[in-house]
Amino acid sequence: MTAYTLPNETGRFGKFGGRFVPETLMKAITELADAYEMAKQDPTFHSQIQALSKDYVGRETPLYFAENLTKYAGGAKIYLKREDLNHTGAHKINNAIGQALLAVRMGKKKIVAETGAGQHGVATATVCALLNLDCIIFMGEEDIKRQELNVFRMELLGAKVVSVTSGSSTLKDAVNEALRYWVANVEDTHYLLGSVSGPHPFPMIVRDFQSVIGKETKDQFLDRNHSLPDAVVACIGGGSNAMGMFYPFIDDEEVELHGVEAAGRGIDTPFHAASLTKGKPGVLHGALMYLLQNEDGQIQEAHSVSAGLDYPGVGPEHSYLKEIGRANYHSITDQEALDAFQLLSKLEGIIPALESSHAVAYCLKLAAQLGSEKNIVVCLSGRGDKDVDAVRARLKGGNQ
Amino acid sequence: MNRIEQTFQALKKDDTKAFVPYIMAGDGGLDCLEERLVLLEKFGAAAVEVGVPFSDPVADGPTIQQAGIRALNNGTTLKGIVGKIAEIRKSVKIPIILMTYLNPIYAYGITKFVQDIQKAGVDGCIIPDMPVEEEEIIEPELTEAGVELIRLVTLTTPLERIKQIAAKGDGFLYTVTVKGITGTRNEFDGNLNAYLKAVKEVSPIPVLAGFGISTQEQMLDITKYCDGVVVGSKIVNLLAENKLEEMENLMSVFKQKTNMA
Numbered sequence: 254m255t256a257y258t259l260p261n262e263t264g265r266f267g268k269f270g271g272r273f274v275p276e277t278l279m280k281a282i283t284e285l286a287d288a289y290e291m292a293k294q295d296p297t298f299h300s301q302i303q304a305l306s307k308d309y310v311g312r313e314t315p316l317y318f319a320e321n322l323t324k325y326a327g328g329a330k331i332y333l334k335r336e337d338l339n340h341t342g343a344h345k346i347n348n349a350i351g352q353a354l355l356a357v358r359m360g361k362k363k364i365v366a367e368t369g370a371g372q373h374g375v376a377t378a379t380v381c382a383l384l385n386l387d388c389i390i391f392m393g394e395e396d397i398k399r400q401e402l403n404v405f406r407m408e409l410l411g412a413k414v415v416s417v418t419s420g421s422s423t424l425k426d427a428v429n430e431a432l433r434y435w436v437a438n439v440e441d442t443h444y445l446l447g448s449v450s451g452p453h454p455f456p457m458i459v460r461d462f463q464s465v466i467g468k469e470t471k472d473q474f475l476d477r478n479h480s481l482p483d484a485v486v487a488c489i490g491g492g493s494n495a496m497g498m499f500y501p502f503i504d505d506e507e508v509e510l511h512g513v514e515a516a517g518r519g520i521d522t523p524f525h526a527a528s529l530t531k532g533k534p535g536v537l538h539g540a541l542m543y544l545l546q547n548e549d550g551q552i553q554e555a556h557s558v559s560a561g562l563d564y565p566g567v568g569p570e571h572s573y574l575k576e577i578g579r580a581n582y583h584s585i586t587d588q589e590a591l592d593a594f595q596l597l598s599k600l601e602g603i604i605p606a607l608e609s610s611h612a613v614a615y616c617l618k619l620a621a622q623l624g625s626e627k628n629i630v631v632c633l634s635g636r637g638d639k640d641v642d643a644v645r646a647r648l649k650g651g652n653q
Numbered sequence: 654m655n656r657i658e659q660t661f662q663a664l665k666k667d668d669t670k671a672f673v674p675y676i677m678a679g680d681g682g683l684d685c686l687e688e689r690l691v692l693l694e695k696f697g698a699a700a701v702e703v704g705v706p707f708s709d710p711v712a713d714g715p716t717i718q719q720a721g722i723r724a725l726n727n728g729t730t731l732k733g734i735v736g737k738i739a740e741i742r743k744s745v746k747i748p749i750i751l752m753t754y755l756n757p758i759y760a761y762g763i764t765k766f767v768q769d770i771q772k773a774g775v776d777g778c779i780i781p782d783m784p785v786e787e788e789e790i791i792e793p794e795l796t797e798a799g800v801e802l803i804r805l806v807t808l809t810t811p812l813e814r815i816k817q818i819a820a821k822g823d824g825f826l827y828t829v830t831v832k833g834i835t836g837t838r839n840e841f842d843g844n845l846n847a848y849l850k851a852v853k854e855v856s857p858i859p860v861l862a863g864f865g866i867s868t869q870e871q872m873l874d875i876t877k878y879c880d881g882v883v884v885g886s887k888i889v890n891l892l893a894e895n896k897l898e899e900m901e902n903l904m905s906v907f908k909q910k911t912n913m914a
């Protein structure tokens with residue numbers, strides 16, 4: 254088998270991806286692609302990222318054998334890649350640091366970003382505080398309600414948070430507003446996109462910055478077990494923690510790749526965010542990818558208990574990995590995720606983000622299927638502190 | 654010869670400028686589309702841009718976003734719009750240009766879309782989220798069908814690239830006059846005139862300016878440097894508020910003042 258080298262120079266993963274943006278942004282994304290190619294060749298850039306990852310973020314993150322969870326699941330051994338232990342509490346900081354350093358290299362002093370759960374917003378605001386960059390974050394009004402604490406965090410960090418009231422007032426609409434802002438301020442502003450979505454080169458850049466997750470996992474697992482895991486599992490909003498975990502394993506065909514989407518109230522209801530399971534290819538936010546849409550090509554609202562998975566699209570590379578069958582995609586309901594949230598807290602003393610709880614919930618099923626000879630690594634993309642209030646409210650409301 | 658080409662040749666002969674209004678199809682219901690197009694033609698529109706509503710219009714400001722939401726709430730679909738244009742094409746003589754984001758076309762099916770708009774008598778297409786790098790997805794079929802792909806250049810497009818885009822040469826070149834999205838503006842970039850002049854110099858096809866243009870003064874100023882203006886948010890507002898006299902006035906004064914003959 255030949256080594257995996259996508260995307261091609263036009264940003265395509267098979268037919269997916271591309272650069273479907275207004276002409277105003279073409280110059281900026283072309284410059285970004287060029288700047289990234291240059292930075293990649295520059296050892297200083299890598300050592301800057303490494304230094305911050307180690308001393309500021311706290312990498313490498315542990316690969317933890319979850320013995321109690323393994324016993325509970327009664328099958329394959331379950332390991333957790335502890336991205337929840339990163340500074341700011343999720344994997345999002347890996348990408349934020351890389352892109353902010355890139356922005357500085359490009360001479361851009363202002364950063365705009367979108368956020369859903371607020372984790373990417375917090376990571377972006379954090380890095381902007383550190384590197385003395387102006388920071389403006391667009392966030393859906395609905396998400397602002399769900400993640401109040403993260404809004405205050407971003408403001409503490411010096412960012413300006415703008416409430417978005419168009420459309421469904423969630424992540425997709427925050428991306429629209431961030432893109433509109435970027436179109437109007439493109440010359441001095443970098444758009445620090447938070448997932449493996451958007452126009453080329455974003456899906457590639459974000460994946461590369463996140464692939465530290467999979468690289469570390471591979472090394473740590475090899476060190477400990479002198480073999481590769483049989484499967485890796487990650488939740489999927491836009492797909493960045495999953496791509497970061499999957500990418501270093503793509504050429505290791507014996508390793509199964511499992512992505513977990515949000516089934517919300519069920520994939521047979523209109524209230525879910527399972528773009529790969531239930532969507533169709535289409536064009537949104539700069540890329541050709543799987544999308545939740547009606548038959549007229551209008552984008553549908555996504556629904557999930559976790560704000561970070563509440564997105565009607567999924568990165569083009571996942572769309573491609575699904576199409577060629579290299580990765581498998583599943584979905585987990587709100588209720589299953591809430592159960593896993595509580596289960597991991599009780600069994601392991603780890604409160605996971607609601608997003609990551611989807612991956613945990615699926616891994617319980619997979620562990621039982623694979624049996625005790627096998628090993629699974631779950632990407633625990635974030636910690637659940639931000640969700641504690643919302644979960645408490647739900648449990649009180651009699652959902653359990 | 655395509656209707657768009659004929660229109661610009663006639664304008665050139667008369668030494669006058671094009672006023673191209675943009676309207677949102679389905680705003681006020683699809684049934685008023687015919688009446689509105691006929692009216693705009695009567696008031697002197699050189700061509701008309703018919704906008705297709707989309708759930709996520711990233712190139713549009715609040716006015717057109719709201720018009721799109723109203724249209725979608727009315728149940729407007731791309732299929733419905735194409736069908737309506739086919740039905741009313743005979744009562745409108747000026748070129749009809751569809752302005753739509755790519756996804757509704759993609760969902761329609763590209764081949765079927767091109768066949769249907771050609772049959773309906775659509776003369777051109779503007780797809781604001783499809784830069785030239787991605788036009789392979791539809792351009793060959795549009796060309797085959799004789800429907801013009803109207804391309805955009807903007808204040809951030811380097812001159813060399815403007816040349817390349819203009820040289821592709823369909824219909825007219827749509828020159829975006831703001832760094833930003835649609836919606837009325839009080840002021841324009843100080844470099845706008847120089848930029849328009851530069852675009853006009855390198856373009857083998859007519860150059861129209863659009864985005865943010867709303868006042869008589871802006872229109873007259875801008876058309877010193879190009880072949881016409883596209884007026885969107887302003888027209889959408891006037892129609893939504895049913896200020897037809899103001900619209901007629903805006904368009905007829907423009908016509909008088911730009912007619913050099």
Ligand SMILES: Cc1ncc(COP(=O)(O)O)c(C=O)c1O
Binds near residue numbers: 608
């Ligand atoms: C903890 C956590 N995990 C996962 C996600 C989903 O994003 P992605 O699919 O890009 O990893 C988010 C997004 O906010 C998040 O905060």
